[in-house]
Amino acid sequence: MNIPVVTVGQSREDLVGGLERLHGPVTVVRRCAELPELLAACQSGLARAAVVADGSEGLTASLVDRLGAVGVAIIALTDNADEAARLRKIGVASALTGVESAELSDRIADAVEQLTGAGRRSATWSSLADTGAALGTVQAEPAVVPDRPGAGRIIAVWGPVGSPGRTTVAANIAGEMAADGKQVLLVDADSYGASIAAVLGLLDESAGLAQACRLADQGALDASALQKVATPVATKSGTFTVLTGITRADRWTELRAPALALVLERARQIVDVIVVDTGFCLEADEELSFDTMAPRRNAATLRPLELADTIYAVGAADPVGVPRLVRGLAELEAAVPQASPLVVMNKVRASSVGRSPERQLQDAWERYGPASGIETFLPYDPAAADAALLAGSLLLETAPDSALRRAVRSLVCAPDQQKAKSSVFSSTAGRRSKG
Incomplete structure (x- = not known):
């Protein structure tokens, strides 16, 4: 050779x-x-x-x-x-x-x-999200013990174009898991419209995720550095940290796939759960560029989806949002073949779907939707959502007894509790609507 x-x-x-x-x-x-x-x-x-x-x-x-x-x-x-x-x-x-x-x-x-070598490529490095490839390392002298893979779980929250509620779901999942005593990092990786900081009422001009990616790119991101650039958010039930998103859409080049993968892998080593709020676009934009080595805007969405242990696909439950979600899931399957998304129907209401909206949506999904079923339904509760947004807080603080908060919590409760979760339109817990 x-x-x-x-x-x-x-x-x-x-x-x-x-x-x-x-x-x-x-x-x-x-x-x-x-x-x-x-x-x-x-x-x-x-x-x-x-x-x-x-x-x-x-x-x-x-x-x-x-x-x-x-x-x-x-x-x-x-x-x-x-x-x-x-x-x-x-x-x-x-x-x-x-x-x-x-x-x-x-x-x-x-x-x-x-x-x-066949089969030696690391999943944390390039794939559909970018054009690079990994290099397995050879130890220098003196020998250094390599970093161990982290045990943290990555949850990616994705949804098609049209504001189906990705950020609301991601932020409240992070809050609910923190309330259960887990160490949680919430990451705003939406390169088109980062909004976690605004939703949580954070006065942030520094873009924590961009800082973390910069340090990772230089090989300087350790646990201490990651904790310094992350912003703590305290609730009455628990505390979690946030890597805020880019402050302007034209800063997307700061979220390159190799560096973002390193950030997520480092986070796995120090927290129990990483919740990533992703963008909507799954387009393989290298096909639109003559420079195949140029950075990819959608890498910030594709890379977390490739690395995620769980993907929640959020869609709006209305005549526009449902077809968008169906098409989006087909695009997701093509872009990230290994993905097995859990479908979350958001903003469920009779006024946009008809009487017994859950049953209507379930029947329509079984006829026209993908093979995967609907994981859960989140009710349309504008009063609770607006109160949380106005306060720059989460549902567990501003509307702890709301139907929307209970439905979001059902996504992250223990498996045995999930089996008994009720319809979001039930008037009594544990009893499904028969309408």
Whole structure:
């Protein structure tokens, strides 16, 4: 196997000569003066590996992802243990600057094998959400214990265009789970109309998620840093934290898929539940661009959906919202084939559907909807929703006994309780409407 390699940096004059004298599979095809030159050489298809002998501090998760997208593995040389740990976080293999040529050649071959080997690609890195690819790491010396996968659960709340109530559902799910004693992080990943901060009455101008992505891109996001950029929200029943969304829609480029994946994986390690309020659009927008390496606006929606353990698909229960949800679920299946969304019908009311709205919706869904059934119905309760919005709070505080709050809570209660949940239109708990 021949492995063409490009290098950058002049810190080791004998680096290239040592590799060439081995007469092994590794062949140095170009020396580059700086990282942009190396990136251009790699994107031209010239190399399968890159050795960064100097300037590793310029490597970011986004750059690594772009190189991985064209099948280029990266080895960085550094004697700094902190830098080696940072590089490992963004998917870069490293070695000491004094590494022998034979060992460096072996590490290059291993890195290429890990990048291209079948079944070794990490789910936290690129897929439909972006154009990059992951690089499995090779430990630097001295050895560092790798981060363990987190046990936190990711819940993504998605819905089609038309304001079906994604943000209201996401925020109140976070509040209900916090009230149950769980450590919860609420993430506003809507790159079109972030609104979690407004819903919760937060005076935020810094966009916590953008800050977290910036730190993750640099390999500097640890538990302490994530907690600093997250905003705590205290309710009478519990406290959760929030990564607020971008303050303007034109800042969407700050939410790149590789960095966002790192943020979610780091959050898994420190909280029990991550609730992500996503955008509506699932369009694979790289098809609309001649630059296939450009950042993708919809990656901020697609990546959480790809990583989610549970997806709630929220649709408005009216003659416009239901068809939109049906079409949206078909798009979701095409964009994220592994997804198994739980359908949530929101704003259920007789005035828009007819008498016995739940039964009407259920019958229509069985005839025209997807194979998956409706998980739950959320009643149209404008008084409760408006009171919460006016107060910048959650239903559990402003309308704890409302039908809407009880229905949202039924989504996150214990499984045995869910079996006994009642119709949102029942006048008595535990008794379904027969109308």
